[in-house]
Amino acid sequence: MQTLQHLSKHIVYLTPVQKTDRPVLAAVTGNKKTLLIDAGNSVGHAQLFQDELLKHDINGDLLVLTHSHWDHVFGLEHIRIPVICHEKTYQHIKEMQPLSWEDQALDERVEEGTEIPFCADAIKLELGRNREISMPLPDIRFEKKLTIDLGDVTCIIDHVGGDHAKDSCIIYVPEEKTLFLGDCLYANLYAEKWNYTAEQASRLVEKMEAYDADTYILSHHDQPCTKQEMEAELNLMKQCTRAVVEHRGDRAKIERDLATEANRELTEHELETIGFFVNGYVE
Numbered sequence: 001m002q003t004l005q006h007l008s009k010h011i012v013y014l015t016p017v018q019k020t021d022r023p024v025l026a027a028v029t030g031n032k033k034t035l036l037i038d039a040g041n042s043v044g045h046a047q048l049f050q051d052e053l054l055k056h057d058i059n060g061d062l063l064v065l066t067h068s069h070w071d072h073v074f075g076l077e078h079i080r081i082p083v084i085c086h087e088k089t090y091q092h093i094k095e096m097q098p099l100s101w102e103d104q105a106l107d108e109r110v111e112e113g114t115e116i117p118f119c120a121d122a123i124k125l126e127l128g129r130n131r132e133i134s135m136p137l138p139d140i141r142f143e144k145k146l147t148i149d150l151g152d153v154t155c156i157i158d159h160v161g162g163d164h165a166k167d168s169c170i171i172y173v174p175e176e177k178t179l180f181l182g183d184c185l186y187a188n189l190y191a192e193k194w195n196y197t198a199e200q201a202s203r204l205v206e207k208m209e210a211y212d213a214d215t216y217i218l219s220h221h222d223q224p225c226t227k228q229e230m231e232a233e234l235n236l237m238k239q240c241t242r243a244v245v246e247h248r249g250d251r252a253k254i255e256r257d258l259a260t261e262a263n264r265e266l267t268e269h270e271l272e273t274i275g276f277f278v279n280g281y282v283e
């Protein structure tokens with residue numbers, strides 16, 4: 001059951017669904033305009049969000065895409081307002097437009113390695129039998145950074161890239177000290193083994209640390225992250241980027257190193273993260 005959450009005076013969001021890979025959809029409302037974040041993974045998803053917003057008298061004026069993965073853009077057909085995205089997001093949507101999303105085509109792409117089972121399964125589950133996807137191209141493109149004044153609240157859209165997707169953008173709302181991360185902090189899932197690279201991860205951490213936020217929204221997390229939680233996460237990323245290079249991708253050594261530093265046993269999440277860094281390590 002997805003519900004609209006009131007995060008703060010200017011921000012509401014629709015909770016994610018893990019099973020069908022529905023990401024968080026959000027709206028930032030100022031006294032002039034409302035910016036929506038992401039189009040959803042289907043017309044049904046986009047429609048649900050619009051219905052929920054209407055119940056609260058919120059109408060989107062503009063929409064921004066965090067990146068071009070299917071679950072953030074398949075709802076575009078339903079969007080009737082100007083859409084903003086990074087140049088690379090635009091290009092990727094263009095590349096996806098001619099693709100078929102029928103079982104056979106999906107299975108073939110999984111077989112050849114251009115699609116992953118995780119997404120193919122979620123696409124089948126979310127879309128059911130109707131696999132006709134029409135994604136209109138976004139209206140406004142940018143390269144680096146874009147600031148939108150919504151009236152007493154601002155959104156800074158910043159291209160950060162990273163391992164998960166080269167086109168990842170984050171949206172910072174300074175007045176609310178809130179940072180929408182999209183999927184940028186997640187690993188690269190479009191690879192044989194899910195992975196982080198030390199180089200991309202350290203660049204990303206640096207970019208994120210430039211923003212002073214108290215609340216972080218990750219698109220597939222059920223709850224927003226607090227400042228403390230994000231500090232711990234970024235710290236883990238930093239430790240991994242150091243240790244994976246220092247121990248040349250030797251998993252056992254990295255685990256021992258981090259456990260010694262923490263002076264306790266490592267958590268499941270920490271072990272998983274180390275594994276992703278090991279997967280991404282190349283001599």
Ligand SMILES: [Zn+2]
Nearest residue numbers: 069164165183
């Ligand atoms: Zn993604």
